[in-house]
Amino acid sequence: MTDKEQHAEPDTEPWPAGMVTSRALRGYVERGEITTVRLAVPDMQGRPKGKILSAPVFVDRMDSQAEICAYVLATDINMTPLDGFDLTSWEQGYGDLGVKADPSGIRLLPHQPGTAFVMGDAFHHDGTPVEVAPRYLLRTQLERLADFGYHVALGTEAEFVLHQGTLEEAHRTGYHGLRPAWPHNLDYALGHPPQASDFFHHLHDVLQEAGIPVEAIKTEGAAGQVELTFVYGDVMAACDAYTAFRLIVHDLAQRRGMTPNFMAAPSTGVGNGLHLHLSLWSAHGNAFTYHRSEDLPPVMERAIAGLLSAMPHLAPLYAPTVNSYKRYAPHTFAPAGYTWGFDNRGCAVRVTGVGEKAHLEVRLPGADANLYLAVAATLAAIIHGLQDHPDLPPPCVGDPYAANDAIPVPADLAEAVRRFDGNKIVLDAFGENVVRHYVRAAQAEISWHCSQVTDIEREYGFGRA
Ligand code: GLU
Ligand code: MG
Numbered sequence: 001m002t003d004k005e006q007h008a009e010p011d012t013e014p015w016p017a018g019m020v021t022s023r024a025l026r027g028y029v030e031r032g033e034i035t036t037v038r039l040a041v042p043d044m045q046g047r048p049k050g051k052i053l054s055a056p057v058f059v060d061r062m063d064s065q066a067e068i069c070a071y072v073l074a075t076d077i078n079m080t081p082l083d084g085f086d087l088t089s090w091e092q093g094y095g096d097l098g099v100k101a102d103p104s105g106i107r108l109l110p111h112q113p114g115t116a117f118v119m120g121d122a123f124h125h126d127g128t129p130v131e132v133a134p135r136y137l138l139r140t141q142l143e144r145l146a147d148f149g150y151h152v153a154l155g156t157e158a159e160f161v162l163h164q165g166t167l168e169e170a171h172r173t174g175y176h177g178l179r180p181a182w183p184h185n186l187d188y189a190l191g192h193p194p195q196a197s198d199f200f201h202h203l204h205d206v207l208q209e210a211g212i213p214v215e216a217i218k219t220e221g222a223a224g225q226v227e228l229t230f231v232y233g234d235v236m237a238a239c240d241a242y243t244a245f246r247l248i249v250h251d252l253a254q255r256r257g258m259t260p261n262f263m264a265a266p267s268t269g270v271g272n273g274l275h276l277h278l279s280l281w282s283a284h285g286n287a288f289t290y291h292r293s294e295d296l297p298p299v300m301e302r303a304i305a306g307l308l309s310a311m312p313h314l315a316p317l318y319a320p321t322v323n324s325y326k327r328y329a330p331h332t333f334a335p336a337g338y339t340w341g342f343d344n345r346g347c348a349v350r351v352t353g354v355g356e357k358a359h360l361e362v363r364l365p366g367a368d369a370n371l372y373l374a375v376a377a378t379l380a381a382i383i384h385g386l387q388d389h390p391d392l393p394p395p396c397v398g399d400p401y402a403a404n405d406a407i408p409v410p411a412d413l414a415e416a417v418r419r420f421d422g423n424k425i426v427l428d429a430f431g432e433n434v435v436r437h438y439v440r441a442a443q444a445e446i447s448w449h450c451s452q453v454t455d456i457e458r459e460y461g462f463g464r465a
Contacts, residue, residue, distance in 0.1 A: 017208075017209075017211060017213075018107055018108065018110075018208065018209050018210045018211025018212065019104075019106060019107050019211035020106050020107065020108060020116070021103070021106070022059075022062060022101070022103045022106060025037075025059065025106055025116055025118075026059050028055075028108075028116070029055040029056055029058075029059050033114065034055045034108070034114055034115065034116050035054070035055050035114040035115075036052050036053065036054060036055055036114060036115050036116075037052070037053045037054075037055050037058040037115070037116045037117075037118055038050060038051075038052055038053075038109075038115065038116070038117045038118065039051065039053055039058065039065070039066050039099055039101060039118045039120050040117065040118065040119055040120060040243070041068060041072065041073075041097075041099050041119075041120050041121070041122050041133065041135075042119075042133075042134045042135060042239075042243055042370065042372055043072050043073060043075070043134075044073060044074075044075070044134065044320075044370060044373075044438075044441055045077055045320075045368075045370055046134065046243060046246070046369065046370030046371055046372065046373070047243075047246065048117075048119075048243050048244070048246075048247055049068065049072045050066065050068060050099060050120070051066055051068070053066060055116070058101075058118070062101050065098055065099050065100045065101060065120065066098075066099045066120075067096040067097065067098055067099065068096065068097055068099055068122070069088075069094055069095075069096060069097075070087055070088035070092075070094065070095060070096065070097045070130075071088055071094050072097075073087060073088075073097070073122060073130060073132060073133055074087050074088050074132075074437075074441075076441075076444055076445065076448065077321075081094065082440070082441075082444045084440045084443075084444070085437060085440055086433065086436065086437070087130070087132055087437065096125075097122045097123060097124065097130060098122070098123040098124070098125065099120040099121070099122055099123070100120055100121050100123055101118045101119075101120045102118070102119050102120055102121060102240075104236075104237070105118060105119030105120070105236075105237075105240045106118045106119075107210050107211045107212075107244060108209075108210065109210060109244075109248070110205075110206050110209040110210055111206045111248065111251065111252060112251075117210075117244055117247070119135075119240045119243070119244075121133065121135055121136065122136075131431070131433055131434060132433065132434055132437040132438075134370050134372035134373050134376070135236070135239075135372055137372065137373060137376040137430065137434060138235070138236065138239065138372045138373075138375055138376040138379075139236070140376075140430075141375075141376045141379035141380050141383065141429065142235060142236070142379065144379075144380075144383050144429075145280070145379055145382070145383055148383070148386050148387075149282050149283075150280040150281060150282055150287060150299075151235075151280070151281050152235045152278055152279070152280060152281070152379065153232050153233060153234070153235075153278065153279050153281055153286075153359075154232065154233065154234075154235045154238040154239075154276060154277065154278045154375065155215070155229065155230055155231065155232035155233070155238070155276075155277040155278070155359075156229070156230050156238055156242050156274065156275070156276060156277070156371065157227060157228075157229045157230075157273070157274070157275040157276075157277065157361075158227065158228045158229075158230070158242065158245070158274055158367065159220055159225060159226065159227045159271075159272040159273050159274070159367050160225070160226055160249070160260040160261055160262045160272055160367055161180055161222065161223075161224045161225050161226070161260070161261045161266045161267075161270065161272065162180065162181040162196065162199075162224045162225075162226055162253065162258055162259075162260050162261075163178050163179060163180055163181060163224060163258060163259045163260075163261060164179040164180070164181050164257070164258055165178075165179065165257065165258070165259060166254055166257055166258075166259060167254065167259050170259060180222075180223035180224025180225075181193070181195070181196050181224045181258055182196060182219075182223060182224055183223050184223055185221050185222055185223060185225075186219040186223075187218075187219060187220055187221040188218060188219070189219050192219060195256065195258075196219075198256075199252065199253065199256055199258065200217050200226075202252060203217070203228075203248070203249060203252055204217060206248055206252060207245060207248060210244060210248060211241065212230065212241040212242075212244060212245050212248075213230060213231035213233075213241075214228060214229070214230060214231070215229040215230060215231050215232075216228070216229045221333070222267075222270040225270070225272070226260075228245070230242065230245075232277065235278075235375060238371075239371045239372050239375060242371045243371070246262070262367040262368060263321075263323050263367070263368055264319065264321065264323050264324040264326070264327040264366025264367055264368040264369075265323050265324075265326035265327040265366075268326075269329070269332065270332075271327035271328075271329070271332050271333070271334040271366065272327070272366060272367035272368075273327070273333075273334055273363060273365065273366060273367060274365040274366060274367045274369050274371065274374065275361050275362065275363045275365070276361070276362040276365060276374065276375060276378055277352075277359050277360070277361050278359060278360055278362065278375075278378070279358065279359035279360065280299060280300075280303065280382070285356065286356050286357075286358065286359075287299045287300070288300045288303075288358045288359055288360070289355060289356045289358055290355075290358050291354075291355060293342050293351075293395075296351075299386065300351075300358075300360075301392050302382075302385040302386050302389060302392075303360065303382045303385050303386065304340050304349055304351075304360065304385070304392060305385045305389070305390045305391060305392035306381045306382050306383065306384040306385020306386065306388075306390060307338075307340070307348075307349050307360070307362065307378065307381045307382060307385065308338045308339075308340060308348070308349065308390075308392075308393065308407075309381075309384065309385070309390040309391075309425075310380065310381035310384040310385070310390075310425045310426075311338055311348065311362075311364060311377070311378070311381050312338055312407050312409075312410070312419055313419045313420055313423040313425055313426050314377035314380065314381060314420065314425075314426060315364075315409070315410050315413075315416035315419065315420065316413070316416050316417055316420045316438050316439070316441075316442045317369075317370075317373040317374060317376065317377035317420075317438065318364050318365040318366070318369045318373065318374035318377050318378070319364070319365070319366055319368075319369065319409075319410075319413070319416060320368065320369060320370065320373070320413075320441070320442065320445070321368050321413065321445055322412065322413050322445060322446065322449045323368065324366045324368055324369075324413065325409070325410060325411065325412045325413060325416070327366045328409045330401040331346075331401055333345055333346070333363075334363065334366070335347060335348035335363050335364060335400070335409060336400075336401050336408060336409060337400065337401075337403055337406030337407060337408045337409060338406055338407045338408075338409070339396040339400040339403050339406045340393075340395055340396060341395045341396040341397065341400060342395060344395075344396060344397075344400060345363075346396075346399060346400035346401055347363070347396055347400045348362070348363055348364050348409075349361070349362055349363070350363060351395075362378050364409070365378075373438075376430075380425070380426070380429035380430065381425075383429065384425045384428075384429070388425075393405075393406075413442055413445060413446055414446055416442070417439055417442045417443065417446070420435070420438070420439065420442075421435065421439045422435075
């Protein structure tokens, strides 16, 4: 931490409860209350990656930071080094990237005494940022939006299916016979099995203490399914909080012999979404404020039009896996086409909230999305709307799954890549290097799946083919 940065710390501003300033962290470390620091960079899958640093070493070097192998930003879900990335390769020796702590991303992990969790950014040795890093991608879209005079407020809505048994047990049984933590659809139920009830209580309190303000926890519409909504706030802070939440929920569940599953389609007919509630703000307040549905502010109409016209080309950034596309099924509450409507949960973009609370709910991202990338894609689409004024189709009234004139969501990741690669809106928003990187990641995901013979294929074809 340089003197300049220390000086710039928002010591006097309200700091979300649970978050700490770097000066406060130094204090904790000097008093021996914090002994280790997890300095994290979100990887391509949105998982925090890094090292557990000895706390005194971390505070000594807060500015010169730590190093991670660059392949963390060029790998698949199983951490397989993949060829075809410009960022790093065997030819380049899989060298290091620097990681610089973000002073606004420091929190304590209350369930792991003595531990702080710090979000960081990846840098090349010459000090330039890594342009394919998810946090950097998001920052560039926020800067573009700031040029239009807007900043964004974001609230996330996270779904997952909670299973009985640890990850190790699931692995040992070949992922067969997985048991949801309760056997029925307990949507909106307020009575839960005691183990789940205790878990929700504990999870809520730990998140709250870790500076991850929970709005609500509810059981969702499938066996074992849970939804958490987080309080609306600054975009980068919301993405960092969600990343820390993923770490915490896994950790707490495992300690109780349970496992959360964030796959977009955890089983046939079940979808885990990661909906984004967002609004644009200017010096005059919420730019989406409206009082009559026939009188939406032009900026809101442009944002919706941008989303409908650009999101079809951005799917690899919010639906990054082969599994992502199995979630988009009719009458499941996951969208099947690029539609919009007023308080219509079958639409891709739902206008919701009234008056000054008006906002858009973008229902396209699945729970397997990297939140930084999903938000960056969403903002790129909104910017396209503000800049290029595409036509706004009429809102969907009635059943959006019957809206035959809407652009359907891509059938699979291969179609999503075809719409993404070379698209002008995408290139203008992210640049060639970023597009090439994420096309390569999607191709690697497709090739892996194409090369595997699965249990389900055997079940379908064994003895009958
Ligand atoms: N599970 C649904 C999805 O995959 C969303 C349900 C809801 O409206 O919260 O998007
Ligand atoms: Mg839900």
